[in-house]
Amino acid sequence: MRCAPNPNGPWHVGHARMPAVIGTYRDRYDGWFCVRFDDTDPETKRPDLEAYDAILDDLDYLGFEPDATYRASDRLETYYDHARELIEMGGAYTCSCSGEAFSELKNNGEPCPHRDKDGETVRSEFEEMIDGEYESGEMVLRVKTDIEHKNPALRDWVAFRMIDTPHPREEASEYRCWPMLDFQSGVDDHLLEVTHIIRGIDLQDSAKRQQFVYDYFGWEYPEVIHWGHVQLDAYDVKMSTSTISELIEQGELDGWDDPRAPTLKSLRRRGIRGDAIVDAMVGLGTSTSDVDLAMSSIYAENRDLIDEETDRRFLVREGNQLPLGGSPPDEANPPLHPNHEDRGVREIPVGDSVMLESDDLPQREARIWLKGLGCFQFTRDTLQYTGEDIDVVREGDVDVVHWVPADESVPVRMRTMEGDVRGHAEPGVGNLDSDEMVQFERVGFARIDRHESDDEGGAEETVAYYTHP
RNA sequence: GCUCCGUUGGUGUAGUCCGGCCAAUCAUUUCGGCCUUUCGAGCCGAUGACCUGGGUUCAAAUCCCAGACGGAGCACCA
Numbered sequence: 001m002r003c004a005p006n007p008n009g010p011w012h013v014g015h016a017r018m019p020a021v022i023g024t025y026r027d028r029y030d031g032w033f034c035v036r037f038d039d040t041d042p043e044t045k046r047p048d049l050e051a052y053d054a055i056l057d058d059l060d061y062l063g064f065e066p067d068a069t070y071r072a073s074d075r076l077e078t079y080y081d082h083a084r085e086l087i088e089m090g091g092a093y094t095c096s097c098s099g100e101a102f103s104e105l106k107n108n109g110e111p112c113p114h115r116d117k118d119g120e121t122v123r124s125e126f127e128e129m130i131d132g133e134y135e136s137g138e139m140v141l142r143v144k145t146d147i148e149h150k151n152p153a154l155r156d157w158v159a160f161r162m163i164d165t166p167h168p169r170e171e172a173s174e175y176r177c178w179p180m181l182d183f184q185s186g187v188d189d190h191l192l193e194v195t196h197i198i199r200g201i202d203l204q205d206s207a208k209r210q211q212f213v214y215d216y217f218g219w220e221y222p223e224v225i226h227w228g229h230v231q232l233d234a235y236d237v238k239m240s241t242s243t244i245s246e247l248i249e250q251g252e253l254d255g256w257d258d259p260r261a262p263t264l265k266s267l268r269r270r271g272i273r274g275d276a277i278v279d280a281m282v283g284l285g286t287s288t289s290d291v292d293l294a295m296s297s298i299y300a301e302n303r304d305l306i307d308e309e310t311d312r313r314f315l316v317r318e319g320n321q322l323p324l325g326g327s328p329p330d331e332a333n334p335p336l337h338p339n340h341e342d343r344g345v346r347e348i349p350v351g352d353s354v355m356l357e358s359d360d361l362p363q364r365e366a367r368i369w370l371k372g373l374g375c376f377q378f379t380r381d382t383l384q385y386t387g388e389d390i391d392v393v394r395e396g397d398v399d400v401v402h403w404v405p406a407d408e409s410v411p412v413r414m415r416t417m418e419g420d421v422r423g424h425a426e427p428g429v430g431n432l433d434s435d436e437m438v439q440f441e442r443v444g445f446a447r448i449d450r451h452e453s454d455d456e457g458g459a460e461e462t463v464a465y466y467t468h469p
Numbered sequence: 470g471c472u473c474c475g476u477u478g479g480u481g482u483a484g485u486c487c488g489g490c491c492a493a494u495c496a497u498u499u500c501g502g503c504c505u506u507u508c509g510a511g512c513c514g515a516u517g518a519c520c521u522g523g524g525u526u527c528a529a530a531u532c533c534c535a536g537a538c539g540g541a542g543c544a545c546c547a
Contacts, residue, residue, distance in 0.1 A: 006547050044546050099545060107471080107543080140545050151472045153543040161545035181547055201541050204473065226474080228540070233480080283496070284481060290540060294480050297497050307510060339510070371506050390506060400506050441507045469508075 001026065001033040001196050003059075003066070004185060007051035009241040010256045011058040011264045013277070013293075014230045020281035021198060023064035034068040034192060035059065038185060040178050042167040047073075049168050054256075058264045062274040070192070072184050073172035079179045080130055082187050082217075083141060083160060087122050091216040092159060094125035095142050106155045109148040115156070129162060132176035136164045143183070145212040153205045154212075159183040186210035190219045197224040201288055228290035234417065235262045235295075259415045259465055267298075270465045271437050271447030276302035299468035306437055306445065306467075311336040311343065314371070314402045315414070315440035315464075317423035319355030321406045324376070326385035334372025348372070348426045353406040354383070355424055360401040369393050369400045371441065402441045411459065414446060416466040429462055437467070444469040 001022040005015065022033045035056065039047040052071070059066065086092045095102065095114040105112050117125075129139055141160040149155050158180050166173040179187075185206070189197060199206070207224045214221050232239055237247065239262045247253045247261075257265040267277065280298040284291050312334070333345040350373065362368040362378040367386065369375050375392055376383035392398045409424035425440070432438065432448045439445050445467035453460045 004547090008547085038547065041546060044544095103544085137545065149472095151543075153472065155543090158545055163545085178545095180545075185547090201474070203542090203547085205542050208473090226541090228475080280481090280497095285483095287475080287482090288540085289475050292480060294497070297481070300497060303509075310509095312507080312509090334506075338505075338507080369506065373506095393506060402507075439507080439509070441509085443507090444509085 010054040020278040035066040036070040043165040129177040314426045323353040325382045328385035332373040351405040351407040354403045
């Protein structure tokens with residue numbers, strides 16, 4: 001099987017579907033898959049030189065290593081050779097009609113005057129194309145199919161055209177005569193011995209077009225499946241490489257890994273495992289209708305993967321400070337993970353006052369249980385320690401909330417899909433390594449990104465990326 | 470306009486080829502309950518779907534016809 005990306009930028013989440021499915025099938029059935037960059041349009045689909053590696057990097061994140069990697073722009077001579085062979089068989093002709101003129105004839109099922117050129121002329125004109133002797137638009141090579149075919153999309157399609165703009169890859173920069181996708185991909189799929197093709201419904205006519213070339217060569221066409229488009233819920237940004245790219249350029253997004261961008265780099269930075277994406281994608285199947293992928297299903301897969309190994313911490317968003325009274329313990333020791341006592345406990349100094357989230361502020365005279373610390377009653381603007389035991393929570397009228405000490409907490413900026421959220425985390429969070437995952441209790445999972453200090457070397461701030469609830 | 474393709478709960482999916490075992494599977498979501506010092510995990514439960522209309526048949530999600538709705542192609546893009 002093959003994954004044939006157009007190297008025009010890092011991948012968005014939708015791109016993960018192809019490697020997820022073919023990679024999973026390869027592993028399951030002992031198959032083979034390659035990545036083939038179909039980079040045969042240096043102009044309107046101009047390749048981005050950084051995208052080749054960015055895509056391979058995204059693939060690695062998803063957990064797959066291709067069995068081989070090709071670039072169509074390395075294989076021009078191969079395509080020329082096959083075109084020459086096709087011309088010998090009378091299966092192609094050079095044509096200098098303008099696009100509109102040909103389209104008109106084609107839609108009426110009428111051949112253009114170039115269709116019956118003698119082979120010698122076609123041969124030499126094609127060589128002139130290869131030598132770059134025509135300008136863009138002057139001459140194309142068409143595959144001779146059936147000019148009266150009932151589907152106008154299949155009639156005498158273009159196999160090669162001239163492009164004046166040099167290819168950005170130095171190795172390919174001298175070429176001016178470029179194959180169209182249907183020719184290039186059709187030839188490559190056969191030569192690379194691809195047995196199964198999966199592609200989008202936008203290419204549903206491709207197999208039928210390419211079948212004409214396969215018939216000329218006597219090749220057998222691979223099995224082909226067309227699938228619909230994937231949409232993601234939960235994002236404001238359209239899942240389109242060019243849209244995302246523009247937003248980054250305009251400064252609306254920080255980069256390809258901005259948490260608001262529906263890209264693989266973004267999910268990676270948020271601490272979502274590639275496997276979770278793969279599992280969710282494979283679950284979509286390969287139906288021809290368009291599908292909506294719920295981010296919640298990626299989150300559910302990810303939660304399964306990380307919950308057991310992720311330690312718990314406290315984070316209070318936009319905290320409100322309340323003084324403590326009644327001599328509570330000096331230190332709280334909630335477990336790092338409630339299901340794994342052996343991992344030990346956290347050491348949170350309590351101090352004179354704590355911060356709580358606005359939603360958790362108790363009513364006057366109400367009792368509240370600070371998780372890992374104990375029961376308090378809210379009296380005269382102070383949280384008075386009552387020393388009651390956990391039974392008061394079990395009885396049901398005391399809410400359990402998370403908290404942080406007002407004095408020694410760590411400022412945190414948590415980047416989310418809805419923008420940045422500021423808050424304070426328990427002191428231990430300041431010592432976590434970059435890339436570590438945490439579950440902020442009652443808030444959700446997050447990945448620790450880095451610890452920043454401002455230019456004066458003063459205030460520290462921990463930057464975390466919100467993963468999911 | 471011409472040509473393809475699709476339509477099962479909020480979302481995804483199984484079943485459709487070879488009609489009966491489908492008063493329709495599984496997952497996720499939502500909502501309850503239990504448990505729990507998390508709104509997590511686990512356990513239990515609930516809500517919720519065969520696009521419409523004809524036809525064939527003892528029997529239709531499944532086969533046939535028509536329609537509606539949706540998607541795609543008709544590029545010197547991929």
